[in-house]
């Protein structure tokens with residue numbers, strides 16, 4: 365469960381170019397809930413994800429994960445609980461290491477280093493099985509350096525790595541925006557499988573209105589640093605792109621193009 369309580373963050377406070385990124389933003393996401401976050405440019409979506417991951421310290425307010433107050437913890441102290449996949453496929457993986465080594469890194473993240481930390485046959489077999497589920501042929505490229513993979517393969521690997529130790533929270537930061545439509549579909553299918561298999565509490569930021577309609581249990585719309593609307597339950601099940609756009613009056617070119 366994620367609770368954001370009256371989160372506030374102001375950049376350049378008191379200066380002429382002061383920017384209120386988060387304006388007493390509050391949001392509660394029950395365990396296992398998959399929420400799609402939308403909002404126009406500058407609405408505060410990235411700032412919210414940064415605040416949750418610890419990359420952005422709040423001026424005031426609180427962030428609780430499964431009831432624990434993590435507001436003051438830096439990124440590395442939240443890393444075992446919060447996983448994030450970025451828009452840039454280069455960000456989530458170690459380029460000069462092989463696919464198998466990256467999987468091992470992900471498996472050992474946040475764990476105490478013991479003796480059993482090498483690549484062995486059992487581990488390789490389990491990585492192979494998990495990668496095969498993506499249907500991208502990555503299971504046959506365990507020894508390939510990640511820098512030689514396509515953007516879509518890298519992003520899929522990032523997703524598998526982010527979800528392998530079942531984090532308390534999964535943050536998806538426009539993670540399909542840089543991919544071609546077919547690969548974006550594959551990554552979204554893998555996302556849904558991982559979220560459902562592990563019952564992951566998930567926030568997915570997107571400018572793609574079709575994705576906001578097709579995926580998730582709820583849609584959260586941010587505007588000027590706060591939650592403007594939440595669509596849940598039957599209303600979410602029936603929502604359409606025109607309804608979303610009409611509902612919120614969102615008419616940025618980027619959103620219309622993405623739809």
Ligand SMILES: Nc1ncnc2c1ncn2[C@@H]1O[C@H](COP(=O)(O)OP(=O)(O)OP(=O)(O)O)[C@@H](O)[C@H]1O
Nearest residue numbers: 375383384385403404405406407408409410411412
């Ligand atoms: N590091 C920063 N320094 C100064 N201002 C910032 C910084 N990060 C965000 N902001 C400002 O905070 C506000 C919210 O930005 P944020 O990036 O969170 O919006 P967003 O909804 O993610 O936008 P986009 O869809 O364009 O990515 C904007 O006015 C932005 O200019």
